[in-house]
Amino acid sequence: MKFTNEQMERYSRNIILNEVGVKGQIKLLESKVLIVGTGGLGAPAALYLAAAGVGTIGLVDADAVDLSNLQRQIIHSTTKVGKPKVASGREAINDLNPDVNVVTYQEWVSSANITDIIKDEDYDFIIDGTDNFPAKFLINDACVLLHKPFSHAGIIKFFGQTMTYVPGQGPCYRCVFLNPPPPNTVPTCKEAGVLGVMGGIIGTVQATEAVKYLLGIGELLTGRLLVFDALEMEFRTVTLASRKNCVVCGENPTLKDLIDYEQRACEL
Amino acid sequence: MSKRDGFIDITDVICPITFVKAKIAMEELTSGEILEVRMNDGEPIQNVPRSFKDEGHKVIDVIKNEDGTFTVFIEKDGL
Numbered sequence A: 001m002k003f004t005n006e007q008m009e010r011y012s013r014n015i016i017l018n019e020v021g022v023k024g025q026i027k028l029l030e031s032k033v034l035i036v037g038t039g040g041l042g043a044p045a046a047l048y049l050a051a052a053g054v055g056t057i058g059l060v061d062a063d064a065v066d067l068s069n070l071q072r073q074i075i076h077s078t079t080k081v082g083k084p085k086v087a088s089g090r091e092a093i094n095d096l097n098p099d100v101n102v103v104t105y106q107e108w109v110s111s112a113n114i115t116d117i118i119k120d121e122d123y124d125f126i127i128d129g130t131d132n133f134p135a136k137f138l139i140n141d142a143c144v145l146l147h148k149p150f151s152h153a154g155i156i157k158f159f160g161q162t163m164t165y166v167p168g169q170g171p172c173y174r175c176v177f178l179n180p181p182p183p184n185t186v187p188t189c190k191e192a193g194v195l196g197v198m199g200g201i202i203g204t205v206q207a208t209e210a211v212k213y214l215l216g217i218g219e220l221l222t223g224r225l226l227v228f229d230a231l232e233m234e235f236r237t238v239t240l241a242s243r244k245n246c247v248v249c250g251e252n253p254t255l256k257d258l259i260d261y262e263q264r265a266c267e268l
Numbered sequence B: 001m002s003k004r005d006g007f008i009d010i011t012d013v014i015c016p017i018t019f020v021k022a023k024i025a026m027e028e029l030t031s032g033e034i035l036e037v038r039m040n041d042g043e044p045i046q047n048v049p050r051s052f053k054d055e056g057h058k059v060i061d062v063i064k065n066e067d068g069t070f071t072v073f074i075e076k077d078g079l
């Protein structure tokens, strides 16, 4: 492909990096990333991936923009309240970078649709920007079964965590967390609150992982969980091991069909 | 005049697009081929040849033109 003068200028700070260069920028423009949830995590991740020139971005969210989202979901804005989040997200992305082809899925992910959504554009990388355990386990299991890399993240109050799964290169989310906690034993972000910047910090780490994976550069958070405490202002990484008997990625996997755990609705 | 395999004029752009434009032209060549770059005096001539060296290319000739611009010949992966 040939760069237009506008693209040359838009992506100049990427292209000038030796680790990116012309080839890397073309790779990004030809890449496809699926972002599940356009909330606190998905909003900044989508914006940075769009800015970087990731050519196709899929957005999955059934929700409409609510005023209470705007404290952290910076892809949306006051004039978009009431609009479907995926439509609002698409407009913001195309305002930022018209090079990006935005594919929207106005639905919640479930065992019934997630495989089709991931296969729809044969996405290269998936970002879990959801806020509930059923969705997190579903995304993990679907990605493991489809051999797709993904970034997991969670934020609550002043805490955040993120890890990256790449097939064959370390543990999956289920290796580490086994099963969702029983419903009603953990607060959702709606009940517990979350500092707005948490999504910015952790969602931006997720976008960084996606870009690195797509370019094939650096060390990913595979086999490592990055934990961030905003009050102490401390980042730590915890080393994680694969579980041989993991039901989805282990030596004798028994989980072949996706599971819909009991869902607690919560705004992202 | 040295032989050349590619030519790019970067006198119409400013930093950092100067190097980006030249770098894109260099990508189209193969190792050992020579890119001719026409650039302005000042920032471009001070930085673009150095940036090419940093990326492993060899500056083989620099010619000052009558109009004040420079013509630089760079061998791909020559270092």
Ligand SMILES: [Zn+2]
Binding pocket: A171, A172, A173, A174, A175, A176, A243, A246, A247, A248, A249, A250
């Ligand atoms: Zn596993």
